[in-house]
Amino acid sequence: MTPSATDGPVPKGRSRRNFAGTRPVMADVARLCGVSKQTVSRVLNDHPAVRPETREAVLDAMRTLGYRPSRSARSLASGRTRMLGVISFDAARYGPASILTAINTAAQEAGYLVSSIALDTADRSTVVEAVNRLSAEGADGVIAIAPQQWVGRALAETDLGTPLVVLESALDASTPLVTGDSRTGARKATEHLLGLGHATVWHIAGPTGWTSADHRLASWQATLQAAGADVPAPLVGDWGADSGYELGRRLARRPEATAVFASNDQMALGLLHALHESGRSVPGEVSVVGYDDIPEAAHLLPPLTTVRTDFAEIGTRSLRLLLDRIDGPGERPRVDTLVPVDLVVRASSGPPPVG
Numbered sequence: 001m002t003p004s005a006t007d008g009p010v011p012k013g014r015s016r017r018n019f020a021g022t023r024p025v026m027a028d029v030a031r032l033c034g035v036s037k038q039t040v041s042r043v044l045n046d047h048p049a050v051r052p053e054t055r056e057a058v059l060d061a062m063r064t065l066g067y068r069p070s071r072s073a074r075s076l077a078s079g080r081t082r083m084l085g086v087i088s089f090d091a092a093r094y095g096p097a098s099i100l101t102a103i104n105t106a107a108q109e110a111g112y113l114v115s116s117i118a119l120d121t122a123d124r125s126t127v128v129e130a131v132n133r134l135s136a137e138g139a140d141g142v143i144a145i146a147p148q149q150w151v152g153r154a155l156a157e158t159d160l161g162t163p164l165v166v167l168e169s170a171l172d173a174s175t176p177l178v179t180g181d182s183r184t185g186a187r188k189a190t191e192h193l194l195g196l197g198h199a200t201v202w203h204i205a206g207p208t209g210w211t212s213a214d215h216r217l218a219s220w221q222a223t224l225q226a227a228g229a230d231v232p233a234p235l236v237g238d239w240g241a242d243s244g245y246e247l248g249r250r251l252a253r254r255p256e257a258t259a260v261f262a263s264n265d266q267m268a269l270g271l272l273h274a275l276h277e278s279g280r281s282v283p284g285e286v287s288v289v290g291y292d293d294i295p296e297a298a299h300l301l302p303p304l305t306t307v308r309t310d311f312a313e314i315g316t317r318s319l320r321l322l323l324d325r326i327d328g329p330g331e332r333p334r335v336d337t338l339v340p341v342d343l344v345v346r347a348s349s350g351p352p353p354v355g
Helices: 026-033 037-044 052-065 071-078 094-109 124-136 149-156 182-195 211-226 241-252 265-277 311-327
Strands: 083-089 113-119 141-145 164-167 177-180 202-205 259-262 287-292 305-309 336-339 341-344
Touching (some): 026 052, 037 052, 094 113, 113 124, 141 311, 177 182, 177 311, 182 287, 182 305, 241 259, 241 265, 265 287, 311 336
Parallel strands (some): 083 113, 177 336, 259 287, 287 305
Antiparallel strands (some): 305 341
């Protein structure tokens, strides 16, 4: 008698062959345990209508045959692609890159693939094109990292048709929002410098129209006003170290500027360079506080006092919110998630110079 395809042990990590000599499919599982393919599909998707003994019989058949359901089979059975879309902007910067890494990790753990689209052109047509592409790919849901206000407006005008979570910029009354607490971070940075005895705090702001930059600028101004301190005119950068350097050269010529809060660590890095080049010691003559706590911040000279944002937590929370929306679709009030921030005090900040 010719041995069947299921005789004998199967090496770990390999599937048995069915009678036709191919890898087992759903029909083989159904045939072995005497149920329909629909029942096997329900077991694959953990449907509650399957009796426990039937579920166990199907699982036993899968183990016997070494059946491993393909992603396409799961998609046909559940009506889902198990693929999520991410639209990001300025993805090379530390914050967005860290968020993307966290989203990918959390998605993989949840059994999803991620299709990422990084945009660098600031116009509505690119956003619409990205949304259309993800819709065509059948994304079960989308996370949009929307650091600029125009991005939120562009997204609001598109017809995505799938659950959406937005990072940084609020979209509408129902779309969940996840963001770091920029207002609190800027307040902590400014209060720290005032608490050291500085008469006021100068600010190198991020570009106008970026939500986090605008929030930090507004909070810095409000904190100075609440303390009765003068509010110097802000200097606006572009997030890059070069802009921090150029603005730092201007600040270095102002002896009254003894404390500076930069809206991100890259601009703070450029500021430190300019101050050193101009012969102004940090923190002896000028105290500097950055924002984000990039990995290099602790190794600068001097080590940089900064506001730490947990970008990994932002990415993980946004993924959880999206999966919650996918599993329970329908209109709901918007959920705003503010991820806490921490002030990390290092050697770049200290009391003002005496005399």
